Amino acid sequence: MTEMSRTLQIISIQHELAMHIGLDLNLDKMLQLFLDRAKKRLSLRRAVVFKEAPRAGKENDLLCYPYDHRSDEVNDWLVEQVYQFNQLDMMTFCHKKGQSFFYLFKIPHFGAISFERRIQPIDDIVLHALLPLFERLAVSCQACLEHQKLVDEIKNRKAIEEQLRRQTYQDVLTGLPNRKMLSINLQSLLINVQQRGQFGAVFFIDLDRFKLINDTSGHSVGDELLINITSQLKTCIRRDDTLARVGGDEFILLLSNIGSDEQSAVTRATKVADKMLDITRESIELSHCSVYTSFSIGIALFPSPELSANLTIGEQAKHLIKHADVAMYKIKHTSRNGYMFYRQELQVMSAFRSSVEQRLHIALREQLFSLYFQPLVDVDGKVVAAEALIRWHDETLGWVGPQDFIPVAEESGLIVDIGLWVLRHTCELIAQNRDWFDRGKLRYISVNISPRQFSQAHFVEQILAVIDEYNISHSYLLLEITEGVAMENITTAISIMNALAAHNLHFMLDDFGSGYSSLSYLHKLPLKSVKIDRSFVAKIDQSADNQVIVEAIIYISRHFSLECVVEGVETLEERAYFSDKGVAAIQGFHFFKPQPESAFVALINAIH
Structure with a gap:
């Protein structure tokens, strides 16, 4: 081969390889294109690029391209040679191992490249001509890395923007719009x-x-x-x-x-x-x-x-x-x-509800509520117990019925403090009149426990603390809960009720039969009494269906050794119906309406 032909061949190799540098902005693809061309043009058995990486112990932690650089004796030896080569102040180095010649070249500020050629070495003039290519390859590698960094930044920014968009416009739990x-x-x-x-x-x-x-x-x-x-x-x-x-x-x-x-x-x-x-x-x-x-x-x-x-x-x-x-x-x-x-008239009701909530805060802060008591009697009309009922007169709204302010208090959370107020004042009345219970004038006074009160984490401790504050017998108080509260989570309800029953504090199930309870669970609830819902009592003398239901409830109560209380008795006919049914107590306007505390105290004191 003439000197001119040799020179043209080297220029051709140099040009061809140079044209295969930087053909893609993806580092892996760019290197793969260059390595494939180098292997073909230089008759290489293998070409591998190694990227500099921190060395930990004796682990082969150099990153290589392509990634199928399997661990074996030759490959592990080559990795070690590359690591040592990176420590040397030289741009190229050649090792002969067996029948293979391994050529190492530095890629400035990136790593090194290894060419393996079998049998015949690469001509020194060709090796010298390759050196400028690796500087160009280094520039291309850095460009790819910068490009990837920019792509990652854009991807991360889009991910953050999407996350912010979701946080701004989407509910995290359900994925629904907010x-x-x-x-x-x-x-x-x-x-x-x-x-x-x-x-x-x-x-x-x-x-x-x-x-x-x-x-x-x-x-x-x-x-x-x-x-x-x-x-x-x-x-x-x-x-x-x-x-x-x-x-x-x-x-x-x-x-x-x-x-x-x-x-x-x-x-x-x-x-x-x-x-x-x-x-x-x-x-x-x-x-x-x-x-x-x-x-x-x-x-x-x-x-x-x-x-x-x-x-x-x-x-x-x-x-x-x-x-x-x-x-x-x-x-x-x-x-x-x-x-x-x-419909339009509902708006007026909404405005009233808003006023009720505002005024409730003031009433609670300034203690503007009052307690009324409705006596319960036995079948002979003798007073045996009473129910504490909260009443509220507001200077702006006038008398506000429980049906209007209790739901608002429940929804706003004020019912917890209101319930404690009722409990505390009832306990205070009992403490002031212990002789009522000692002399058999009253068996108990019941207070209503709201769903929100009952579900408080420290409900049991709160109740016991208030009662013990007034040093009264727990049996003088009875707690009323609705079926809805008891049946919402039967396991939790049983646990709470058992905890209080252990302190001789018992429950009455209010509004029994109104639609929530399951008879299969009734015997599991640690109850003392059930109160038949007033909807079954109204005009019972004229309703055969209600009579069947009520008599069934009375029978079930007796079977489970529960006291049966009837509420809502308002007529002589209704009273007469229950006179021989063996119920424990009757409550209703036919006997007594709810009375202010002073009138109730006078009534009980007058009992001989």
Whole structure:
């Protein structure tokens, strides 16, 4: 080969390899293209790039390309040679091992490259011509690394932006849109409604008794229930409808295009609401337990005459949600497990509810409540016990009935402090009049325990602390709970009741027969008494069905050795019906209305 031909060949090799540097911004692909061309052009058995990495002990921790650099005697030897070579102040080095020649070249500020050629070595002139290529390869490697760093930064930034978007517009637990996203969707929906002339609806959905489940069964059960409910609610709606979670146990649903007139919109909304109520007709099966719950649903249709044309779209959206909330509140505190469409008069009731909550805070702080007591009598009309009942007269609102302020207090959490106030003042009255009980004038005074009170973490300790503060016998007090409280979480209820029963403090099951209880659990509850719900007592002398139910309850009570108390007796005929039924006590306006404390004290003191 002539000198000219040799020179042209070296230039060709140098040019060809140079053209295969930097063909891709992905480091792996770029190196693979270069190595493949080098192996073919230089007749190499193998070509490997090693990237510098910290060395730990004797581990072969150099990163190599390609990645199929398996560990064996030759490869391990080569890695060791590369490591030692990186410590030397030279740009190239050659080792002969067996029939192979191993050439090591430095890639400045990146690592090293190894060429393996069998039998015949690479010409020194070619080796010298290759050296400038590795400087160019180093620049390309750094460019790839910088590019990858930029790509990673962009990817991380997008991931953070997506996370922020989810945190801003999405509920973390259920993955549903949150209140902010709901507001955006509702405003968009209102604009479309104005343009298309179609009706839509806002559903405000509240999960009944969720806090009780959460407090008694734990937050993990509550979270699982919410996820389960979310999944089932989605089956009731269309793909384009918006279901959002806006509170702990509150959801809002937006329905669009449900009719061109109000009647068809009502029909469509009613079908959706009925499907939702079907979800809770049976128990909800969770991982480790079953729970019973229900929905209270308020529905507001739009467009609506209550939404003034002067309001902005944002203001209209807020008003619609408020309307649905008002309707939900009404159904929740009327019957639960149902739905109600918003109407104008509900707004007045909502304003009253808001006033009640504001004034309740003042009443609790300034102790503006009063206790009334309604005596219970035996079948002969002799007073044997009493029930403590809270009453409230507000200087602004006047007399506010328990049916109006107790639900508000329960929802706001004030009921816990109000319940303690009732308990403390009842204990104080008992302490001042111990002779009533010592002389047999009264057997006990009962106080009502609210669901929220009963579910407090330290309920047992609180009750015992208040009673012991007044140093009274525990048997002088009886605690009344409703069936709903007892049956919400039967295991927890039994545990709490047993803990207090161990201190001779017993329970009466109020409103028995009103729909929650299961007779299979009744014998497990450590009860002393049951109180037949007043709905079965009204006009019982005229209702054969109610007579069958009441007599069955009396029989069951006797079977389980429970005292049976009847409430709501208001007529002579009702009294006469129970005169020979063997009940422990009767309560009702026919005998006594609830009396102020002073009148009640005078009444009991007058008993001989």
